[in-house]
Amino acid sequence: MTVESTAQRKTTRGGSKRTTAKKASSAKAKTPDNAADQVEQDQLVQLLTPEGKRVEHPDYAIDLTPEELRGLYRDMVLTRKFDAEATTLQRQGELGLWASLLGQEAAQIGSGRALRDDDYVFPTYREHGVAWCRGVDPTNLLGMFRGVNNGGWDPNSNNFHLYTIVIGSQALHATGYAMGVQKDGADSAVIAYFGDGASSQGDVAEAFTFSAVYNSPVVFFCQNNQWAISEPTEKQTRVPLYQRARGYGFPGVRVDGNDVLACLAVTKAALERARTGQGPMLIEAFTYRMGAHTTSDDPTKYRADEETRAWEAKDPILRLRTYLVAEGVVDDAYLAAVEAESEALGKRVRETVRAMPDPDSMAIFENIYADGHALVDEERAQFAAYQASFADADAVAEEN
Amino acid sequence: MTVFEKITLSKAINASLRASMEADPKVLVMGEDVGKLGGVFRVTDGLQKDFGEDRVIDTPLAESGIVGTAIGLALRGYRPVVEIQFDGFVFPAYDQIVTQLAKMHARALGKVKVPVVIRIPYAGGIGAVEHHSESPEALFAHVAGLKCVSPSNSSDAYWMLQQAIAGDDPVIYFEPKRRYHDKSRLDTEAIPYPLHKARVAQPGSDLTLAAYGPMVKVCLDVAKVAAEEGKSVEVVDLRSLSPIDFDTVQESVVKTGRLVVVHEAPVFLGTGAELAARITERCFYHLEAPVLRVGGFHAPYPPSRLEDEYLPGLDRVLDAVDRALAY
Ligand SMILES: Cc1ncc(C[n+]2csc(CCOP(=O)(O)OP(=O)(O)O)c2C)c(N)n1
Ligand SMILES: [Mg+2]
Numbered sequence: 001m002t003v004e005s006t007a008q009r010k011t012t013r014g015g016s017k018r019t020t021a022k023k024a025s026s027a028k029a030k031t032p033d034n035a036a037d038q039v040e041q042d043q044l045v046q047l048l049t050p051e052g053k054r055v056e057h058p059d060y061a062i063d064l065t066p067e068e069l070r071g072l073y074r075d076m077v078l079t080r081k082f083d084a085e086a087t088t089l090q091r092q093g094e095l096g097l098w099a100s101l102l103g104q105e106a107a108q109i110g111s112g113r114a115l116r117d118d119d120y121v122f123p124t125y126r127e128h129g130v131a132w133c134r135g136v137d138p139t140n141l142l143g144m145f146r147g148v149n150n151g152g153w154d155p156n157s158n159n160f161h162l163y164t165i166v167i168g169s170q171a172l173h174a175t176g177y178a179m180g181v182q183k184d185g186a187d188s189a190v191i192a193y194f195g196d197g198a199s200s201q202g203d204v205a206e207a208f209t210f211s212a213v214y215n216s217p218v219v220f221f222c223q224n225n226q227w228a229i230s231e232p233t234e235k236q237t238r239v240p241l242y243q244r245a246r247g248y249g250f251p252g253v254r255v256d257g258n259d260v261l262a263c264l265a266v267t268k269a270a271l272e273r274a275r276t277g278q279g280p281m282l283i284e285a286f287t288y289r290m291g292a293h294t295t296s297d298d299p300t301k302y303r304a305d306e307e308t309r310a311w312e313a314k315d316p317i318l319r320l321r322t323y324l325v326a327e328g329v330v331d332d333a334y335l336a337a338v339e340a341e342s343e344a345l346g347k348r349v350r351e352t353v354r355a356m357p358d359p360d361s362m363a364i365f366e367n368i369y370a371d372g373h374a375l376v377d378e379e380r381a382q383f384a385a386y387q388a389s390f391a392d393a394d395a396v397a398e399e400n
Numbered sequence: 401m402t403v404f405e406k407i408t409l410s411k412a413i414n415a416s417l418r419a420s421m422e423a424d425p426k427v428l429v430m431g432e433d434v435g436k437l438g439g440v441f442r443v444t445d446g447l448q449k450d451f452g453e454d455r456v457i458d459t460p461l462a463e464s465g466i467v468g469t470a471i472g473l474a475l476r477g478y479r480p481v482v483e484i485q486f487d488g489f490v491f492p493a494y495d496q497i498v499t500q501l502a503k504m505h506a507r508a509l510g511k512v513k514v515p516v517v518i519r520i521p522y523a524g525g526i527g528a529v530e531h532h533s534e535s536p537e538a539l540f541a542h543v544a545g546l547k548c549v550s551p552s553n554s555s556d557a558y559w560m561l562q563q564a565i566a567g568d569d570p571v572i573y574f575e576p577k578r579r580y581h582d583k584s585r586l587d588t589e590a591i592p593y594p595l596h597k598a599r600v601a602q603p604g605s606d607l608t609l610a611a612y613g614p615m616v617k618v619c620l621d622v623a624k625v626a627a628e629e630g631k632s633v634e635v636v637d638l639r640s641l642s643p644i645d646f647d648t649v650q651e652s653v654v655k656t657g658r659l660v661v662v663h664e665a666p667v668f669l670g671t672g673a674e675l676a677a678r679i680t681e682r683c684f685y686h687l688e689a690p691v692l693r694v695g696g697f698h699a700p701y702p703p704s705r706l707e708d709e710y711l712p713g714l715d716r717v718l719d720a721v722d723r724a725l726a727y
Contacts, residue, residue, distance in 0.1 A: 096527045096704050147704030150530045165531050166489060167461055200460035202492060228461050230437035236460050302436045361709040364702045375668060375698045383697070386719065 044254055044286055047261040050314040052322025060265040066329045072113065072260050073324060074338050076105040076317045079129040081342035082138045085349045086128075086145070090295045094353050095145045099126045103258070103290030106316030107223050109133060110263025111191065111285070114271055117159065118188040120181075122174035125163040126223075127193050134160040138345070139352040148359050168194055168201030171220065175207045178218035178274070189274035191219045191267070197228025199244065200236045208248040208280075217274035219267065220245075220282045223257060225289035230302040242284035250280045257287030258316040288314070361387065404554070406583040410443045412554035413519075413575065415588070416561040417444065417481065421451050424479060427565060430457040431466060431483030431519075440485055441521060441580055463493035467518065471501055474514045479565055486577075487522040488531025494539075501570045502545030513568040517561070522550075523614045523664045524711055525578035527704045534701050535665035540572045541642040548642040549595060550574035552616035554584040556593075556639060563595040574641075576614035598645035600652065604634030607658040607724055610649055610675060612638040615662045615712060622717045631725065641671055649675060650682045657688035658724045662712050667695040689727035694720045 045060050064072075083101050090098040101108060108129025115121065115133065123130055131141055136158050143152035144163065151162035164170040174192030181188050198204055199222060211218045224241055226233055237244070245252030255266045263285055270281040288311040292299050299308075324330040365380040407415070421427045429444055429451075435458035438445030448456035459466050463484060470480035484490045490497075497518070504514045524533030541548045547569050551557040557575070564571035593599060601616060602623045609619040616637045623633040634652050638644060653659045659679055661672035672693035679691055694712040702710045 097529055144529055144703065147527060147529070147706075149703050150700070165529060166491075168492075197461035200462040200465065202462060202464050228432075229440065230433045230435075231458050231461070235458055296440070301438070358705045359703065361706055364697060364699050364706055364710055368699055373698070379697045379699075386716070389719075390715075 044256045045262050045266050046256040046259050047265060048256075048259045048319055048323055050258070050319050052319045052326065054261075054323060057262070057265075060262065060269060062261050062265040062268075064261070064264075069320075069324055069329050070334065072109055072264070073317070073320050073330065074341070075109040075113065075129070075132060076260065076320065077338050078342050078345055079105050079109060079132050080317065081346050082132070082349060083128055085346045086142060087291070087295065089142070089350065089353050090145070095142060095295075096147045097145050097294050097296060099145075099294045100289075100291040101126050101128050103288045103311065103316070104223055104225055104285075105129050106260035106320075107221075107257040107263050107285035107287050110260040111193075111221050111267040111283070114264050114267035115191065116188070116271075118186070119271065120159045120161070120174075120177055120188065120190045122161045122170040122177070122190070122192045123163055124167075124170070124193050124195060124198070125165050126195075127163070130193065131158075131160055134158040136160050139349055139356075142349070142353050143356065146353065146356055148356055168198040168203040168207075170194070171198070171201075171204045171207035172210070174218050174220075175211045175214075175216055175280075178211065178216035178280075179214055181217055182214070187217075187275045189217045189219060189271040191221055191271070193221050193223065195228060196222065196224040196226065196233045196236055196241060197231065198222075199241050208244070208250075208282075211280040212248040212250050215277070215279035217277075218280045219270040219274055220280060221267065221285065222282065223285045223287055225257075225287050227289050227293070227299075227303070229293045229297060230299075232303075240284065242282055245280075245282035250282065252282035252284065254284045254286055257285030258311075258314045258319070260316060260320055287316075402587055402589040404586045404588075407554050407586045408581050408583050409551070409554045409557045409576070410441055410580040412558040412586050413443050413561055414445060414447070415586075416558045417447060418450070419558075419588070420479075420481070420562050420565045421447070421455060424565075425455075426477060427479045427481060428455050428457065428473065429481050429483070430459050430470060432459060432461055432485050434458060434483050439483060441577065443519075443521075443575070443580070444483065463489060463491075464496050467493040467496040467501065467516070470516045470518075471496065471504070471514055474516050475504075475512060479515050479517075481517045481519060481561075481565055484518060484520045486528075486532045487520055487534040487536055490518075490520055490536065493518075497540070497546070497570075497572075498543050502543045504545075505569070506545060514570055515565070515568050516570045517564045517573055518571070519561075519573045519575060521575045521577040521580075523574075523576055523578065524701060524707050525614065527707070529704070530701070533704075533707065535663065535696065537572075537574055537641055537663075538665055538670045541671065545570065546642060547571045547596070547640070548574065549640045550576065550613035551639065552576065552579065552601075552611075552613055552637050553582075555586045555590070556637075558586050558588065559590075559592040560595055560639065563592060567595070574613055578614050579617065582617070596640040596643050596645060598636050598638045598640070598648035600634060600648070601637040602633070602635040604632040604656065606632045606656055607660065607721055608634045608636055608649065608652040608656045609660050609662060609717070609721070610636045610638055610652075611662040612641060612671075613663075615664060618713060618717060619662055621714055622721065625714065625718060626721055631721065633721065638671075644671070644674065644678075646675075646678050646682065649679060653679055653683045654686045657686055658727075659683075659687075659691045660694060660717070660720045660724055661691065662694045662717055662720075663696075664711055665696055666698055667693040668698045670695060689724040692720045692724050 112133025242252035
């Protein structure tokens with residue numbers, strides 16, 4: 001009896017809180033309410049069809065200059081080239097592993113180009129296209145996959161945090177960072193990337209809760225690429241993922257993740273909401289992992305070729321090119337120039353990676369603590385002495 | 401057919417799961433990618449096909465959820481065998497394991513049993529990226545209510561898993577992933593060795609090396625090299641880390657007078673520290689040298705290009721053997 005009434009009270013309290021939150025956000029919301037109705041119908045926000053036809057959407061307009069359009073195309077082509085190069089380098093033994101973004105270029109370039117320099121990105125391990133947009137040198141991404149470091153770039157120099165392998169963790173970091181932005185009174189926004197599989201993690205659910213409660217300026221960008229290694233999205237959810245947001249009290253939208261224009265428009269709108277105090281938003285970019293999960297994976301074990309082939313017809317780069325050619329935004333000379341640039345990038349990536357030296361073994365003891373630690377000092381010294389004992393032995397061997 | 405002259409450690413685990421599932425319909429296998437794919441290491445290969453999706457369950461990507469629901473299933477009479485995909489990914493489940501799984505039997509004054517087995521491919525040596533090579537066993541062995549074991553060969557892998565599943569306590573079963581493809585002998589009709597008993601893997605008289613899981617092979621190699629140099633090294637395969645069979649180690653040290661403990665996990669507050677303390681207490685007057693430890697540093701597992709230097713290998717263990725013998 002007592003237990004029951006406590007539970008009852010709790011539900012009422014939670015319920016009323018949510019209602020208040022919802023009222024507050026809908027009062028301030030710039031995104032029209034019919035956006036919610038729209039998503040309720042399970043519709044993808046799409047601005048460019050797979051055939052390369054430009055279509056309009058009532059809530060997400062976009063008007064780009066020819067130069068901007070060409071830029072998006074170039075970004076996607078170069079990102080795909082870099083990715084293919086990395087896959088090859090893994091095959092050749094130059095990298096230990098590679099997680100390909102093949103097929104997800106539009107989701108990453110569209111959302112990445114929506115960001116301002118002062119915004120902050122929390123990626124997974126597959127956001128090579130977003131890294132590109134942030135100006136992180138692509139070769140920097142390869143260190144951890146080669147096994148020479150566990151990150152290797154300064155997150156603050158491009159407002160692009162380190163790759164996070166432990167699924168879902170970064171959603172909370174993004175939320176906390178956004179809480180800090182809010183406390184500072186800044187109008188920057190934060191974006192957290194994660195996958196369909198990650199949507200099952202407690203950390204992601206908790207990030208939704210915190211960001212909703214504090215109305216934090218964070219955008220959750222979920223690339224639903226249909227697979228979490230061998231598990232299809234149905235193993236993670238019974239509702240379309242974007243609908244999860246509703247229960248937390250912020251809007252969710254499903255966007256065609258292979259449509260760079262739609263990804264750009266929706267992410268811009270979401271970031272704008274965040275900047276103007278309207279709190280978090282969830283974007284589900286509906287896309288497809290065209291390759292294996294990583295170079296260690298063999299997708300023939302769990303998915304049908306036909307499925308992959310069907311998604312080939314929705315290729316993000318092809319559809320943009322078709323559109324740009326039809327509109328006369330690009331000509332053969334431009335396409336050839338991008339092609340040449342991509343070859344040059346591939347060459348630079350190959351050369352840089354092959355020349356990447358192995359770290360010095362004493363790096364094991366570096367940067368473990370900001371303020372130092374006696375045990376680390378002791379073990380570092382012991383290890384150095386141990387290694388020196390071999391140098392001595394080598395010298396003796398040489399003398400003899 | 402009961403004797404496999406050469407079977408890989410991963411196939412032995414697969415056979416063990418199969419035997420457990422055949423013997424007891426309450427045994428379930430659950431985890432990420434364990435069903436259709438058969439696990440990222442193929443350890444559960446074919447089980448879903450043979451036992452159905454009801455018993456071999458591809459779970460959502462949520463370790464806390466996996467272990468938490470396994471606890472619930474156990475309370476309902478099932479025997480879930482949970483796979484955590486890699487060592488570094490067990491931590492979302494750490495709360496469930498430490499605050500719930502480990503303590504439930506005691507809190508219920510023994511009225512409930514929670515026979516959950518958690519399989520964790522652990523330790524390094526496979527050239528992997530971050531979080532895929534860690535040795536977190538001490539973090540579990542430190543918790544009362546959990547048992548922790550780690551096989552080093554196919555026969556132990558086969559028997560120890562079945563014993564863990566058949567037992568009524570929660571067991572963390574650490575699988576040495578770099579030994580998955582190592583082949584050794586398995587007799588599926590042998591009389592199994594007790595789960596928590598250590599075994600002398602190589603008899604010797606000058607010094608005892610104690611190890612478990614992936615380091616047993618390294619220690620056997622060390623014993624060979626040492627033998628060529630005229631030193632007789634005994635290798636004790638601990639097999640169980642909670643409880644630890646101190647008696648077997650004591651017996652060995654009383655004979656040899658010297659002990660070196662080898663593990664990949666950081667030595668600071670690790671298994672070796674516990675052995676050093678207990679064996680010193682039990683064998684003080686038999687020891688000719690202080691108990692030495694060879695293991696990981698107080699450092700995050702390094703990027704893979706440094707792991708050969710980080711991990712205890714032949715040279716580092718031999719160095720410790722020499723130092724111990726020099727006393
Ligand atoms: C906490 C945790 N558990 C398991 C893993 C192993 N793992 C790596 S990627 C992955 C699937 C992730 O799927 P999703 O979130 O959809 O992202 P995608 O790889 O498709 O981009 C799994 C299970 C991990 N990295 N972290
Ligand atoms: Mg996915």
